[in-house]
Amino acid sequence: MMLYILLFSAYGIFSVSTFITNIKDAFEARYIFKDKLGISERKLEGGAVEWHEIVKKILELQQSGEYRIAIHGQDIKDELVVAQRILRRENFMIAFFNNDIFDLTIPLKIPWKGDVNANARSRTKFYSKSLEWSIYFCVLSYMFNHKYQIRPTFCMDAVSLQRRFIFCGVVSFLFMPFLLLFTMMHFSFQNVYDFRSSKQYLGPREWSNVAK
Amino acid sequence: MVLSANIFHERWTFREFNELPHVFERRLEPSYEAAEDYLKLFTPSSLLNSIGRILVFLSGSLGAVCVALAAVNDAILLHVKIGNWNLLWYVGMLGVAYSIGKSMLPDNTVVPKYHHNLFAEMDVALMKVSNHTHYHPDFWKKRGWDNIIKEAFSELFQYKVKLFLLEIVSIIVAPIILCHSLPPRAIDICSFVQKAKTEVPGSGDHCGFATFDFELFEDENWEGQHSNEDNSTDGPVGGASIMSSNRSAFYSRFTSSQRPKAKMGKMEKSFFNFQTVHPGWKCASSGQDLVNRIKNYQNEQAVALARERQHHIAAAARQLDRLRELEEYNDVTGGPHLEQNQINEHYVKVDTDLQSGADIDPATIETPMDAVKEERNNLRVHFKDLPPTPPSTTRTMSKSNLSVLASVLRYDDIGLSAELNSLLNRSTFDPGASLLLPGESLPSLSFLGHPQQNSHLGEDETTREEVLQRQVS
Numbered sequence: 105m106m107l108y109i110l111l112f113s114a115y116g117i118f119s120v121s122t123f124i125t126n127i128k129d130a131f132e133a134r135y136i137f138k139d140k141l142g143i144s145e146r147k148l149e150g151g152a153v154e155w156h157e158i159v160k161k162i163l164e165l166q167q168s169g170e171y172r173i174a175i176h177g178q179d180i181k182d183e184l185v186v187a188q189r190i191l192r193r194e195n196f197m198i199a200f201f202n203n204d205i206f207d208l209t210i211p212l213k214i215p216w217k218g219d220v221n222a223n224a225r226s227r228t229k230f231y232s233k234s235l236e237w238s239i240y241f242c243v244l245s246y247m248f249n250h251k252y253q254i255r256p257t258f259c260m261d262a263v264s265l266q267r268r269f270i271f272c273g274v275v276s277f278l279f280m281p282f283l284l285l286f287t288m289m290h291f292s293f294q295n296v297y298d299f300r301s302s303k304q305y306l307g308p309r310e311w312s313n314v315a316k
Numbered sequence: 317m318v319l320s321a322n323i324f325h326e327r328w329t330f331r332e333f334n335e336l337p338h339v340f341e342r343r344l345e346p347s348y349e350a351a352e353d354y355l356k357l358f359t360p361s362s363l364l365n366s367i368g369r370i371l372v373f374l375s376g377s378l379g380a381v382c383v384a385l386a387a388v389n390d391a392i393l394l395h396v397k398i399g400n401w402n403l404l405w406y407v408g409m410l411g412v413a414y415s416i417g418k419s420m421l422p423d424n425t426v427v428p429k430y431h432h433n434l435f436a437e438m439d440v441a442l443m444k445v446s447n448h449t450h451y452h453p454d455f456w457k458k459r460g461w462d463n464i465i466k467e468a469f470s471e472l473f474q475y476k477v478k479l480f481l482l483e484i485v486s487i488i489v490a491p492i493i494l495c496h497s498l499p500p501r502a503i504d505i506c507s508f509v510q511k512a513k514t515e516v517p518g519s520g521d522h523c524g525f526a527t528f529d530f531e532l533f534e535d536e537n538w539e540g541q542h543s544n545e546d547n548s549t550d551g552p553v554g555g556a557s558i559m560s561s562n563r564s565a566f567y568s569r570f571t572s573s574q575r576p577k578a579k580m581g582k583m584e585k586s587f588f589n590f591q592t593v594h595p596g597w598k599c600a601s602s603g604q605d606l607v608n609r610i611k612n613y614q615n616e617q618a619v620a621l622a623r624e625r626q627h628h629i630a631a632a633a634r635q636l637d638r639l640r641e642l643e644e645y646n647d648v649t650g651g652p653h654l655e656q657n658q659i660n661e662h663y664v665k666v667d668t669d670l671q672s673g674a675d676i677d678p679a680t681i682e683t684p685m686d687a688v689k690e691e692r693n694n695l696r697v698h699f700k701d702l703p704p705t706p707p708s709t710t711r712t713m714s715k716s717n718l719s720v721l722a723s724v725l726r727y728d729d730i731g732l733s734a735e736l737n738s739l740l741n742r743s744t745f746d747p748g749a750s751l752l753l754p755g756e757s758l759p760s761l762s763f764l765g766h767p768q769q770n771s772h773l774g775e776d777e778t779t780r781e782e783v784l785q786r787q788v789s
Contacts, residue, residue, distance in 0.1 A: 155336065156594045183597040187334040187590065188522050194331070195523040196509070201328040202525075202582050205508055207497040210489050230486035230493060238494055243505060252520025259510040266499040273494030276487075283487050291480050 111282050140165060159183050192252065193244045206239065234283055238272040329472075330449050332586035333526040339593050347448030351473045354441035357434065358466055368420025375413040382407045435461040442469070450585050525583045528590070528603050 137143045141161045249255050385392045393403040442460035446452035514524040
């Protein structure tokens with residue numbers, strides 16, 4: 105019981121702190137948009153400005169030397185670099201999934217059906233937010249050093265990656281009840297109203313679950 | 317939105333390199349509707365159908381009674397009890413039963429009662445979805461009607477509640493995956509990262525696919541590792557199934573191949589997507605090569621199409637000339653029977669073979685009677701190049717046939733000649749005008765035929781287009 109109170113309060117503190125940092129970032133972004141790029145808040149929210157226009161403006165400022173954004177002493181050259189920088193980790197994640205690197209199946213054998221994973225197309229992959237977070241932690245957060253280069257040791261050292269995986273597995277096992285409770289509450293808070301208001305669209309299976 | 321593709325795993329599958337989140341959302345937004353349209357085409361089985369009808373009928377009628385009672389006095393619903401529950405409870409349950417039964421019935425707006433080609437429609441619907449998601453594996457192609465494909469598709473596009481259950485299950489199995497399935501892959505992951513990384517000067521290491529550097533990347537990381545690399549890069553030029561200006565077909569071509577090529581396809585798709593999102597972006601030389609190749613290919617196809625069309629137009633113009641000559645000839649000799657026969661013999665070519673439909677090759681010339689009959693029955697009526705046959709050959713026809721023909725066709729022929737004169741004065745039939753659009757030139761061609769033929773020509777044009785595309789590709 106104490107553990108759960110602790111966990112919930114930890115989550116609360118965590119979300120408050122992220123909220124504060126988000127606010128800070130937002131103010132900074134507002135300053136840049138307003139003073140440097142000359143785009144007002146209203147215009148941005150109204151959707152009058154497209155992303156590529158913003159990037160173009162930034163690049164123009166960069167070239168004219170008026171307002172330079174330099175990360176690690178290097179200038180931004182073109183739109184591609186901007187996108188690459190923003191999506192550095194995401195790109196790796198997409199590549200992993202595109203190449204089917206992760207094995208997200210479970211070694212389950214149903215007696216009357218044989219091996220579940222025998223047919224490559226029909227096998228079920230299990231993937232959840234928590235699992236994604238674990239993978240992110242194990243793989244991506246260890247990949248880059250402070251200069252955003254891939255650490256040489258990461259590629260060499262598969263054993264420590266294994267160790268991290270197992271560590272994450274143990275941790276997620278310990279936190280499983282908490283996570284279950286949390287996802288259920290989260291889901292119900294988010295969706296109960298939708299289900300009530302749109303019940304005619306629901307199939308029979310859904311009703312038996314929500315009606316309870 | 318009850319159905320949604322929000323399963324996280326698929327997000328990573330659909331998302332492309334260097335695709336910013338808001339672009340991704342914008343791309344995926346219309347896919348929900350398309351996906352629902354696709355799934356709606358699959359009707360529930362007739363057993364479910366009849367159960368649903370019964371449910372709707374029973375619950376609807378009983379519910380109506382309850383509502384009528386409530387209108388009289390609401391206390392009735394509260395205080396009359398059947399079994400352990402009062403009527404209000406029954407009203408709620410009836411409502412549930414009604415909605416369940418309703419969901420079992422097929423949607424009449426989507427699946428009309430009359431017969432139509434449902435299979436083709438399913439295919440088209442699936443293609444529409446893929447246009448948005450950019451995901452179309454090879455075994456999906458042309459098999460949108462297949463139940464297996466439907467299963468695979470609905471695996472990606474699921475009820476929210478089912479997604480939630482999956483989420484819960486996957487939380488439970490997450491430790492197993494993390495401790496059992498993933499550690500053996502650690503070496504793969506490391507080597508993959510090693511191979512896929514490229515250093516961009518000034519901004520650290522990136523995933524190589526995201527640099528859009530086709531030459532470099534193929535050379536360093538893909539060649540040798542994957543043998544069929546050349547096929548995928550040459551695909552846009554020599555590919556069999558690509559239609560010009562049809563980008564979705566182009567995508568599906570790339571993703572359709574084997575695994576290593578599918579990965580490449582991802583990079584190319586991302587490249588084009590990125591280009592459309594950033595119009596001002598100047599891509600590197602290797603990317604420009606790809607763009608040029610595809611543009612060339614599209615141009616080639618457009619030219620080939622126009623050339624084929626020009627053949628048809630030229631042939632039609634020649635026929636018109638010939639017809640005019642014949643009319644002048646008839647003005648001199650004044651024989652309506654003769655004129656009819658000549659027109660029917662030379663003017664109409666009935667091509668029964670679909671494959672050779674677009675070619676202008678000398679095929680069988682039917683006798684006039686047969687030609688007229690065939691002309692009405694067969695959709696594939698073609699104009700034909702006139703062989704330089706002297707008009708006197710038609711005098712071999714029997715007298716009775718000629719008179720019948722003439723009586724049938726005299727009226728049409730008067731209209732025809734009038735049309736002809738006006739048409740011949742137009743410039744659209746100049747054979748030199750090569751790049752005529754079908755909408756401009758070809759409808760006027762259909763004036764030529766008599767009324768029965770008019771409708772046929774319209775359909776004929778579409779079939780000819782299909783044949784053309786098949787031949788060109």
